[in-house]
Amino acid sequence: MNKTLAILGWGTVAVLGAVAVGAVAVRRGEPINALWLVVAATCCYALGYRFYSKFIATRILALDGLRATPAERLENGRDFLVTNKWVVFGHHFAAIAGPGPLVGPVLAAQFGYLPGTMWVLAGAVFAGCVQDFVILLFSVRRDGKSLTEMAKDEIGRVGGFVAYVAVIAILIILLGVAALIVVNALKASPWGTFTIAMTMPIALLMGVYLRRIRPGKVLEVSALGFVLVLAAIWGGQYVSQNAALARMFTFSAPTLAILIMIYGFAASALPVWLLLAPRDYLSTFVKLGTIALLGVGIVALHPTLHMPALTRFVDGTGPVFAGKIFPFAFITIACGAISGFHALISSGTTPKLIARETETRMVGYGAMMCESAVAVMAIIAACVMQPGIYFAINSPAAIVGQAPATAAATISSWGFPVTAADMQALAHAVGEQTLYNRTGGAPAFAVGMAHIFSHSLGGETLMALWYHFAIMFEALFILTILDAGTRVARFMVQDALGHVYEPLGRTSWYPSILATSGLIVAAWGYFLWQGVKDPLGGINSLWPLFGIANQLLATVALCVATTIIIKTDRIKHRAKYAAVTLVPLAWLVAVTFTASWHKMFDPNPRVGFLAQARALSAGPATGVTGRLIFNNRLDAAVTGILVVMVTLVLVESLRQWWGILSGAREARVKESPFVRTRLVEEQG
């Protein structure tokens, strides 16, 4: 009876999912309701979790509930700690959820809602969730080792070195791009700038409160900080309406870039308790609440998507970023489908908290499904806008023109009607002077989110408050990544420099702190400055570079996973089952290598870095031409170096696989020995 009910239930989910995916995929020429996307996503995730992840868990990984995890064997009350699976799930999700699944899908919406939705669903179920799940489990079986350590142990020294360099490269490019998104969201916006500026004294106040007034009451102080941030958003409108105050908080993009670099340096060098930790708590508090609120808002409002399923820009001529749907849709959306960065979290804190191996499925596969659902929400937020408005916000001035009338006419000529009056009315409704050329994805997402929120709660009168709430939400946790990322990169560089000169490795030695903080800020600051000065808005060149770097790290993670599966002789049909990680690996290699080739050598100056450098050389020289040519050549070189390094890991992995499968090489995995858990006996 139970089996019959299960078959009927799952059969219904499968049929419903097929109908919803079909509706999303084949509907043309008329708007579609966002609920179709919600239903399609829910059914795909449910089926993927129930069947695919179970297949991987039982047939390939053979999860063993009786095998003691490092949290049990090495429990020390600090890093290693047996923790409730739901608590680990929440902890893991809070660590993997960042701005990536919000920004990437918004940018990729220039192709229409269909490519992004399909990639987010298929990518998550067959690639991203699988990567997070298997890397988490393999780390659990290796005493919580990191990805770089596993790469060194299982593939060889080349694998470890490449993983290390890829992590540093991703961090630096990510920090540059993230800072650029904040700059583009806050330039000429006194309301937004005031709100974000206020988060800094609020964080300092929280730090002092935690340290001196109510030690350890983090939830309490985070709630207090949240109330103060809401007050700052409310107060921001008065700042924007007062001429003198508005002038004080109105900055150009270069000025904002310099301020953010100063902030990044200060946050990396100041005591953690004073600024970094309270900001991290505040941003996590806002992040978790807002994501939940957005999900409820979408279901409650179930808005209509005005963006077509596919736009004319699948041919590569898009204004938001240049490049054809393949491969660029697949590197633009990274975190919502598959993100190499997640492999660092799955082999970082999380494996040290897992109580039983069987829980890695829910934590690894399940948390990534939630991250993917956030990406679906971002697609919906971007596509509820009229396409003309979406393109007016996201297109750089160099493509659509500086004057409002010219920009509106250019965008309307593409078949997406918009008028200067529409844009003026929208800017007025959200309390901004203008919304043209707000590249980077954050302002477009904020407009979509404000639309959803204001229609669910508060009506049009609260549109401006919701918009600035959304800008604050994005900028807050992007800045948190900026300061945390600068510090993480600083520690990695200090660890490496410590081998050259021992005092440089000391994390408490101030000359080393200042030197390495300055080095990291200068590195990402250079990319930020490059983006600010780029006439194409910076996102056009920097976001693809970040996507390539992130997906190349996923390639390293999947190489590690495939190598371990092939080495594990207790897996029956291991060569066949290695396809579970090998197929996403092959796809990612195809995507990232094609994208890298285009970014380096494509003859179209809007796509290829070297072609852009040549076009600039051939054109009339201005004061910044030399710098722009150098930047394009530098970006091409960075892309080339990343590709060469990942090729080395691939070749090294292929040699391992061939040797093992042909019997020429001994298959020896470096797992911790089996120890029977005591938790089952204690419970039983």
Added chain:
Amino acid sequence: MKRVREGTRVFAATLFATLREIFDEAAYARFLSRAGTVSSRAEYAAFRREFEDAKVRRPKCC
């Protein structure tokens, strides 16, 4: 009704435990329990000293 109440209680308790873990309150409670002391400015400062080096090395995702 009793089952609903029990389910709600378990859900709220788990949610609160998750939040306490994410916001490091649970880590502080474990620190106090390990040291056998009660919360104070000095203990919190000691906790942060021990905890921060590991905490700030954790990458946060994009």
